[in-house]
Amino acid sequence: MTKKQIFFVFLAMLAGVLLTALLFEIVIRRQGSLLPPEAVTPSVQYAFGVVCAASTLVGVFLALRQTGWNPLLRLSLITSPAVLVLIDYYLLGERNFLFCLPLLAVAFFILLHRVMQD
Secondary structure (H helix, E strand, O other): OOHHHHHHHHHHHHHHHHHHHHHHHHHHHHHOOOOOHHHOOHHHHHHHHHHHHHHHHHHHHHHHHOOOOOHHHHHHHHHHHHHHHHHHHHOOOOOOOOOHHHHHHHHHHHHHHHHHHO
């Protein structure tokens, strides 16, 4: 793939995450909560939060350290935790892991810069 194609794929993935957040926001504002409160126990919320935090840390670490891997694989290691955090926020109502989104955004732009330099 050329650098121009990779750049457009990066922009498409960023737009996909932003579009996911926008769609969640629109649907939740119109219909209210998508999951009934009794459907999610505290242990499920805790476990999903641990998955969000762990996937964020592992994804950022691997995306930035494994320079020999395909750039699209490294990009998916950053965007997947972002979608998990959005699911955690919008469906489970947890605000504790929103700090992961700025961390993932910084890692996204560092990865983009490194890929464009190579």
